[in-house]
Amino acid sequence: IEDDDEVIEVEGEDDGAEAGSKRKLTSAVWKEFKRVKFNGNVRAKCNYCSKKLSATSTNGTKHLHNHLKGCVQRKIKLNGKTLAQASLRFGRTDAGAVTVENYTFDQEIARKELSSMIVLHEYPLSMVDHVGFRRFVGALQPLFKIGTRNTIS
Numbered sequence: 001i002e003d004d005d006e007v008i009e010v011e012g013e014d015d016g017a018e019a020g021s022k023r024k025l026t027s028a029v030w031k032e033f034k035r036v037k038f039n040g041n042v043r044a045k046c047n048y049c050s051k052k053l054s055a056t057s058t059n060g061t062k063h064l065h066n067h068l069k070g071c072v073q074r075k076i077k078l079n080g081k082t083l084a085q086a087s088l089r090f091g092r093t094d095a096g097a098v099t100v101e102n103y104t105f106d107q108e109i110a111r112k113e114l115s116s117m118i119v120l121h122e123y124p125l126s127m128v129d130h131v132g133f134r135r136f137v138g139a140l141q142p143l144f145k146i147g148t149r150n151t152i153s
Contacts (some may be wrong), residue, residue, distance in 0.1 A: 029064040032074070048073040072142050110144050115152055125149035 033044040035055055044055035048071050053063060068074060089103040089127055118125065126149050127133055137144055 027061040027064070029061050029068060030119075032068060033064060039070065046071060046074075048077055070140060105141060105143050105145070107145065111147065126151050128152055 031034060031112060032047050033053075033055075036043055036045045036052070038052055042055045043052040046067060047051050053065065053072075077117075087126075090100050091099045091101060093099060114128070117123070118127065128146050128149055134146055137146055
């Protein structure tokens with residue numbers, strides 16, 4: 001169950017043919033998406049980030065190709081690398097010299113720091129649900145998954 005709505009994998013379509021259609025789903029994107037029923041509609045669920053996109057025959061597959069080009073989770077998995085290779089952190093020594101070191105993103109550390117910030121400054125827990133805050137955090141670190149205010153509490 002996701003988002004309080006039922007998600008059911010579409011079965012009986014092992015050959016790739018859409019229900020009621022004699023044509024197979026021939027596009028290469030179907031190797032990287034799973035067809036699921038969501039709120040009574042057939043959707044394409046990304047195998048990497050689980051985002052659900054339209055899967056009706058009238059929509060075509062261009063939007064699925066575009067999603068795969070920008071899917072961060074897919075890039076990480078296919079390259080077999082973490083984003084640490086492209087991330088650097090600048091630090092200072094006691095003498096005042098600047099040092100450059102590798103930086104690895106850690107979801108748990110980031111979540112604990114967010115919780116500490118909320119407690120330290122007495123921010124409302126609902127702050128994590130604000131659209132502006134989510135956009136800001138997404139711009140800083142796209143890999144950080146913000147929980148809800150219930151998760152933070």
